[in-house]
Amino acid sequence: MVNVKINNIPVSVEEGSTILEAAKKVGVEIPTLCYHEDQSVKANCRICLVEVKGAKGLVTACSTKVTEGMEIYTNTKKARDARKTVLELILASHPMDCLKCIRNQKCELQKYAAEFFIEELPFEITYQMIEKDESSPAIVKDLSKCIKCGRCVEVCQSIQTVGAIAYSHRSDEYRIATLFELPLYETVCVHCGQCSLACPVGAIYEKSEIEKVWRALGDPEMHVIVQTAPAVRVSIGEEFGLEPGSIVTGKMVTALKMLGFDKVFDTDFTADLTIIEEGNEFLQRLEKGGPFPMFTSCSPGWINFVERFYPEFIHNLSTCKSPQQMFGALAKTYYAEKIGIPKEKIFVVSIMPCTAKKYEAAREEMKSSGVRDVDVVLTTRELARMIRESGIDLKKLPESEYDLPFGITSGAGVIFGASGGVMEAAIRTVYEIVTKKELQKLDFKDVRGLEGIKEATVNINGLSIKVAVVNSLGKARELLEKIKKGEADYHFVEVMCCPGGCIGGGGQPIGTVNRVRQERIEAIYEVDRNMPIRQSHKNPVIWTLYEEFLGEPLSEKSHNLLHIGTVH
Amino acid sequence: MQKTLNIITENVGQIRPDSVDEYIKIGGFEALKKAITMHPLEVIEEIKKSKLQGRGGAAYPTGIKWEQAYYVDKNPKYIICNADEGEPGTFKDKVILDYLPLRLIEGMTIAAYILKSPKGFIYIRGEYPESQRIVSSAIKEAEKMGYLGDDILGTGFSFHIEVLSGAGAYVCGENSALVESSEGKSGRPRIKPPFIKNSGYLGMPTLVNNVETFACVPYIVKEGGEKFAGYGTEFSGGTKLVCLSGNVKNRGVYEVPFGTTLRELIYDIGGGLPEGRKLKFVQLGGSSGPCIPESMLDIKICYKDLKVKGLTLGSGAILVVDDSNCIIDFLKCITEFFYHESCGKCTPCREGNKQLLALVNKFINGSATYNDLETIKKVGQIMKEAAFCGLGETAATAHLSLIKYFEEEFVEHINKKCRANICNFGGDKDGKR
Ligand SMILES: Cc1cc2nc3c(=O)[nH]c(=O)nc-3n(C[C@H](O)[C@H](O)[C@H](O)COP(=O)(O)O)c2cc1C
Ligand code: SF4
Ligand code: SF4
Ligand code: SF4
């Protein structure tokens, strides 16, 4: 431990702590912009200036480690003035369009502007309007608002290892650019949206499709249904001031009903269906001897990554569509028939923690019903905006149940929302199908949690099945390289594009950091624990679906609707 | 009294720069031969005694730098010679590169021997293609003759030097940006720690020194640190290459002992100003350096004496500016330079330079107010105190020093008056708008 004084108040902090961390311990929040708690120190914004007794000038709190006996003053006139000047310099080259900005009230820069109250800027206004890049179906890049903190670059390059964006040019022209300044859509970008989570301001954000949904909801001809992904129920509460990890499933269903959706369904249902199809596909591969490893295919950012960087592994991907797309395909076939409404009159909305889902839904091959299976994908953040726009305070709502038939789900479906969940759900089912014995223990804790690569071996009828669970594309790359070098021989690998899995997806509430991810993970498993059914194959509605419509797992109909034939 | 010396520039122009034979005739490689018989710490001790301080601008004591490098317990260690020479008004490293590259190579090889370094780089600015060619040729010759390359002088020790061509940005001269650029990345400064001495080129310990610094080493090793130190002052050892430029009769590079005053340099060595002109101010150390008035010319070229006055010597550029020049017009050039050269990474420098340029332009076109004068100070101050690297920290040095010594001329410009009759305030010299 190191003993220091912050504004004359003694505090003891761990060795290696920064001034920023030490100050936090005594309740002093030093302003930061380029600092991100899950990232490396960049120290480029220079807003975190403080004074240290005996030091030459001011020091940056985010990058300066404390030393024994250090006396830190965060609140001298010199330090305050300096921080304010840095903020003024940033604002002078910023559009200050808060009222029409997507990050209004959720913006780190705006927060400091409010705290510092800069009535009049002493500087020349120097910002340049740069045309927005709206080429991606998932995210928008508005560099006029960029404060050049580099947080998006670190996510894209170091955590995702995609490298679609990088620093370029210098001086006034210094910016975050794509290779050859191509529109994002023409780059290797996988549309994961992690950059939009990392951005402190409104310079990278989800492409909003709220208006399309309002239009459908207002059209009396349209039967508008919605599905909600597993991870949204444990995150959307944060948008309404609830603690991270708050479970708001029933309130969210009520809100959706209040917004005017005709039916509110659960993607957990098609997650269960995925387990049946993918589990059987895996068993078939075991019989046929491969190709191994089989990779999960429910994370669209991951699919994009394989297509762009590792096409040689395309045949290793499960042919199953993601639960979102299975839902869309069934909604416009099975469900349409069942309720007697033509598919053209059904409008399918998904609420997803993910921006890449927008890209996925727009793919050419996602029209198995003959029309686009999923019409609009909204991220968690967009749904929250719709709810707020309607004057609804989610916290205060009573709870409602999902509608039938796609509202009966299992705990296995819900854990799809956390890294390791698909694997655990698959094991819960495959084990019982193969051994025909009841699993004694349903929890597979080895594959849970935020760690990037998790491994386990499962013994099924004397056969050792080697599995791995990966989250974030950087870790996926690491694993793929190992496989390529012959250093790893797994049978089944779950890959989630985003850190922590869908609970950490690029469409989740602003403020998604690993600390918060951890809370959401715990919430997901709590939901699972409290479910009456915890295994996909024990969901009775799944078997009704097979009986009434699909026939059997991997049937021709299943293949046409639930799998990708030729693409991967 | 002898005003200039030839400690490191001895025999400039008298030998073929890449001829090892001719270099040996003037005592070349004797220091290397001596060094390989010495313990590394003995060599370092001599350098410490010499009071040699880095000649690239930051004036860090070279002996201490080498000692720290020696004790870093991680291998391989790399050596980079900083020959980016990007500071405007600085052209002294070029003299060594072009006329005595073997002295530089010898200095680097001694460093390599001490650190057991297998590989070094000479990062030469892109605008010096001829120097790159000469140095490359000298490297080849030295290798041929066994003073460089594999198994140097039969010791079994090998050291290779590669010439790298600079990427054309001033900031690439900053040591961490230099390392980034050497690795083939875009030259932007790195965050420190980790320091380059521990984690530099390819993440390995790296010693970075200026051309002139390395070129001092052979003399120190051969003649002893004390002798070298003896040429200078109590605090600054040896001699310094200075680049005299601007409104002075004899412009050029001179080797002067520390302790020489600016007045001696400008009037005795430089021959004074052209007839009829009056000295207005002198800028020390290039565009990033302070501007001082006539009344301060008796100050000695000595790191300590300068520091006491809040000044620095920088790379050794000395620019003489006479009274036909306008301070604001002069600042405009400097501001444009830094505005252009800012790498853009940090707020104070990227935004500060933008603001400074706008402010200086206001003084030029007659729209400046007293407030603007305060704003220059405010911006300059935040850059000095909060920029990420030396470029931003020093970009407003000229502004702040000129305001300190010549504030009345700024005020005159607020009132639309330019003594030198250079600024025409948007075409209306009477100030009526
Ligand atoms: C913006 C900037 C530019 C620099 N340019 C040079 C340069 O061109 N040549 C040089 O030797 N040092 C330059 N330096 C200083 C180097 O960072 C470093 O201190 C020096 O190369 C170390 O060598 P020395 O100790 O021998 O002086 C520059 C520093 C800054 C901040
Ligand atoms: S990014 Fe922040 S400060 Fe900028 S306009 Fe948007 S809300 Fe306002
Ligand atoms: S969406 Fe993902 S891949 Fe695309 S730029 Fe952002 S972080 Fe990179
Ligand atoms: S886009 Fe956002 S995260 Fe990226 S550098 Fe700009 S402000 Fe930072």
Ligand code: SF4
């Ligand atoms: S001070 Fe900042 S912007 Fe300027 S060159 Fe250094 S790192 Fe780049």
Ligand code: FES
């Ligand atoms: S938060 Fe410290 S420099 Fe940006």
